Amino acid sequence: MINSLAFPRNGDKRNSSFFEEYLGRLLEERDRVGLTEMVREVDAIMLTVEPGRSIRYIGELALMTPYHYLVTLESNSHLTHILRVDMHSPDLLVREVKDPDQRGIFRSLNEVYPIGARKPNSRYMGEILRVSDLHSVVELQQAREFAFFSQEQLRRLELPGNLAVCKPSPYTHNIVGYMERPESDIRVYSLGLSSIRSDVQEVYLAAKELQAKLRIDDLLLPIDHLATRVYSQNREVAILEWLSQSSYYYWGSYDIKNQSSSTNVTKSVHFAEELRSPAKVFTANNTPYFVNHLEGLPSPTETFVRNYGPRLHHIALAVADGDREGMENIEYVVEQIRRQGGEFLLDVIGSKDQGLKQIFSSASEHSSLIVEYVQRFGDFQGFFAKDNVAELTHAAGVEEELLTMQASGQTAAVVPDWVH
Ligand SMILES: [Fe+2]
Numbered sequence: 001m002i003n004s005l006a007f008p009r010n011g012d013k014r015n016s017s018f019f020e021e022y023l024g025r026l027l028e029e030r031d032r033v034g035l036t037e038m039v040r041e042v043d044a045i046m047l048t049v050e051p052g053r054s055i056r057y058i059g060e061l062a063l064m065t066p067y068h069y070l071v072t073l074e075s076n077s078h079l080t081h082i083l084r085v086d087m088h089s090p091d092l093l094v095r096e097v098k099d100p101d102q103r104g105i106f107r108s109l110n111e112v113y114p115i116g117a118r119k120p121n122s123r124y125m126g127e128i129l130r131v132s133d134l135h136s137v138v139e140l141q142q143a144r145e146f147a148f149f150s151q152e153q154l155r156r157l158e159l160p161g162n163l164a165v166c167k168p169s170p171y172t173h174n175i176v177g178y179m180e181r182p183e184s185d186i187r188v189y190s191l192g193l194s195s196i197r198s199d200v201q202e203v204y205l206a207a208k209e210l211q212a213k214l215r216i217d218d219l220l221l222p223i224d225h226l227a228t229r230v231y232s233q234n235r236e237v238a239i240l241e242w243l244s245q246s247s248y249y250y251w252g253s254y255d256i257k258n259q260s261s262s263t264n265v266t267k268s269v270h271f272a273e274e275l276r277s278p279a280k281v282f283t284a285n286n287t288p289y290f291v292n293h294l295e296g297l298p299s300p301t302e303t304f305v306r307n308y309g310p311r312l313h314h315i316a317l318a319v320a321d322g323d324r325e326g327m328e329n330i331e332y333v334v335e336q337i338r339r340q341g342g343e344f345l346l347d348v349i350g351s352k353d354q355g356l357k358q359i360f361s362s363a364s365e366h367s368s369l370i371v372e373y374v375q376r377f378g379d380f381q382g383f384f385a386k387d388n389v390a391e392l393t394h395a396a397g398v399e400e401e402l403l404t405m406q407a408s409g410q411t412a413a414v415v416p417d418w419v420h
Helices: 017-032 054-064 105-111 134-143 151-157 198-213 232-245 289-295 300-308 329-339 386-407
Strands: 039-049 068-074 078-084 091-097 123-131 163-165 175-180 193-195 220-230 248-256 261-268 279-285 311-319 349-351 356-360 370-376
Touching (some): 017 232, 017 248, 039 175, 054 068, 054 078, 054 091, 054 198, 068 198, 123 311, 134 175, 220 232, 220 300, 220 370, 232 261, 248 386, 261 300, 279 300, 289 300, 300 386, 311 329, 329 356, 329 370, 349 386, 356 386
Parallel strands (some): 039 091, 123 175, 311 370
Antiparallel strands (some): 039 123, 068 078, 068 193, 220 311, 261 279, 356 370
8 A cells, every 4th residue: 555654754844733733644544545546647737718819828838848739629618729748747728718708617716816817717727637436536535525516517617527626725726627547548538529720730830840940849848847826824724635635745845934935845656757747836925915014025925826816826847957059958948939039037047066957937928827947957856946946936026026016007117137
């Protein structure tokens, strides 16, 4: 039997006794009832964009990531495009609502937040986890008080009918779906009419042609981690809830004191390699916003959550270790994308000595999501460097301050030259 508590603990952030007690009890029970065994890797991730945006977003993804366009599922009020790298890493489902006035649960999760409301249909929705026995997993999770959408609700939401989908988390606003599939079978999504659309294919092929011409196509690897931001008070419960829904373990947390935040990492018990099932990372401020004036520290994470709501902040993609044309691969990739007009929030940070280099792109105008690139050197096993996280968190915070000012009609007095 797998022991989800046997993994070494990393990090320097201390947790409450509540967290430590229930971490032990929840994972021990999860292993014992067989959930850890039945719930496998992240099989797909889902997100939604504004009407008319999905094709351009697929073009952006086809250039910046290893994803390929596979097929479009057309249902009454949505287009759901399926993107795939291969069967060893998660699919990406890009969903577009056809009617800008359509209301719905995912839209309402954006609408009470000042910046989130500006693009009400743009948000990361959540993960689909592969399971070996859907009926047993759902029964066990219902007994643990997880609420699921009914079949009728899934039909009305136009989500694939072969999934069981939990209602959005009160802490992260993300959903978790389960899909039964033997490892040897291809992934299928039971939804609408399936076709390869020529308008999508055209944009996709042009982006892939450019990617090959720039010689970055062989350097971009699948998703390394998914980073969700939550309110400070929800740090521990968001982690414990995700661990209860998945077969991940708690890797550890780092305190990023100068940004008043912490980065909390969970990983799959089934795959040591993130590319097979991405790490899930939670970032939370150390203190709530209303004590900022007493602490005098920046708090970009809490500010983000107040502006957008709890949600996914970035998707991190791995870059192959090595050099190209005298540059480390990550520097080469960034340089090539910048030349095409792609924007990044800062320069590549970190070093070979620290074990990894990282960078954040600007948030996509289509999905509001940031792409992170991460290159690990040699046999570096660590997940991140603390200094890097502090710099990345700071850079994302500066961009967001500008967006907040734009949203309220002000203009920035001083715009750092690397922002635009
Ligand atoms: Fe990250």
